[in-house]
Amino acid sequence: MATIAENLARIREQIAEACRRSGRAEADVALMAVSKMHPAAAIREAWQAGQRLFGENRVQEWQEKQQSLTDLFPPATSATGHSGAEAAKVHLIGPLQSNKTNRAAELFDAIDTVDSLKIATRLNTAAQAVGMRLPVLIEVKLSHEESKHGVVPGELGCLLEGVSALANLVAGGLMTVPPWSEQAEPARPYFRELRRLRDEFLPRYPTLTGLSMGMSNDFTVGIEEGSTCVRVGTALFGKRDYSMSKSQLIESN
Ligand SMILES: *Cc1c(COP(=O)(O)O)cnc(C)c1O
Numbered sequence: 001m002a003t004i005a006e007n008l009a010r011i012r013e014q015i016a017e018a019c020r021r022s023g024r025a026e027a028d029v030a031l032m033a034v035s036k037m038h039p040a041a042a043i044r045e046a047w048q049a050g051q052r053l054f055g056e057n058r059v060q061e062w063q064e065k066q067q068s069l070t071d072l073f074p075p076a077t078s079a080t081g082h083s084g085a086e087a088a089k090v091h092l093i094g095p096l097q098s099n100k101t102n103r104a105a106e107l108f109d110a111i112d113t114v115d116s117l118k119i120a121t122r123l124n125t126a127a128q129a130v131g132m133r134l135p136v137l138i139e140v141k142l143s144h145e146e147s148k149h150g151v152v153p154g155e156l157g158c159l160l161e162g163v164s165a166l167a168n169l170v171a172g173g174l175m176t177v178p179p180w181s182e183q184a185e186p187a188r189p190y191f192r193e194l195r196r197l198r199d200e201f202l203p204r205y206p207t208l209t210g211l212s213m214g215m216s217n218d219f220t221v222g223i224e225e226g227s228t229c230v231r232v233g234t235a236l237f238g239k240r241d242y243s244m245s246k247s248q249l250i251e252s253n
Contacts (some may be wrong), residue, residue, distance in 0.1 A: 004042060005049035018223035029223055030124035034233030037240035039249050040065045043107065046070050046236065047088055055231050057094025059104050064157060064250045066107065069226045093231060095149045102126045110135040112175050112212055115151045117162040134168060137175040137212055140197060142190045150154055153197060160205055173210020173228065174198050184218035189227035
């Protein structure tokens with residue numbers, strides 16, 4: 001079985017190739033390591049291989065795991081641990097309940113799944129309380145699957161207008177999760193649609209440059225369609241084991 005470092009090298013090469021194919025600069029595509037349901041030790045291993053951007057789905061799970069990783073993810077106020085380019089960042093990429101917005105604003109460097117003005121307003125209040133501007137992405141629901149989250153395209157304009165009035169949030173782009181498929185191509189029309197929406201609203205909201213789209217099975221297609229952040233879990237860390245216990249997840253070695 002390949003190590004995390006080997007997987008990372010392979011994925012980076014695939015990203016570089018997709019960038020060359022589509023005439024894009026590699027520096028314009030961030031690789032997010034999606035570490036949900038993988039232990040803290042796997043995150044440390046990825047960090048040692050040079051990975052700095054991570055994505056987690058649950059507030060609670062990250063709160064527990066980060067306790068054994070505080071040297072890699074120093075709190076904003078901490079003078080110890082790594083700083084500057086060495087410090088890792090973690091984004092929330094799973095659904096956020098309104099009773100967890102305060103904790104989420106404290107624990108994450110960005111929230112990539114804002115899909116309602118209610119959540120945005122609560123995050124804004126939390127960010128204001130700690131005197132920061134919190135980067136967010138707006139999650140758009142393009143698939144008709146019940147299980148998917150996000151604002152529907154018809155309400156995106158209204159949500160963006162509301163979020164732009166919140167002084168402590170910065171909407172840095174759009175994010176989507178297409179219907180799951182083993183193949184990459186079925187995702188293409190969803191990625192294209194997200195990009196079209198971004199292009200439509202960018203003139204009015206100049207910070208809305210980002211497009212978080214593409215996962216293990218389809219990130220090269222995501223890059224071809226303009227993704228600025230691919231969220232890769234399985235291809236980097238292996239299959240998730242949903243029977244893993246809390247203590248196994250927070251084990252640090
Ligand atoms: C789990 C997850 C990913 C990573 O999926 P893989 O197929 O394992 O790469 C990316 N984005 C979101 C929102 C996820 O929940």
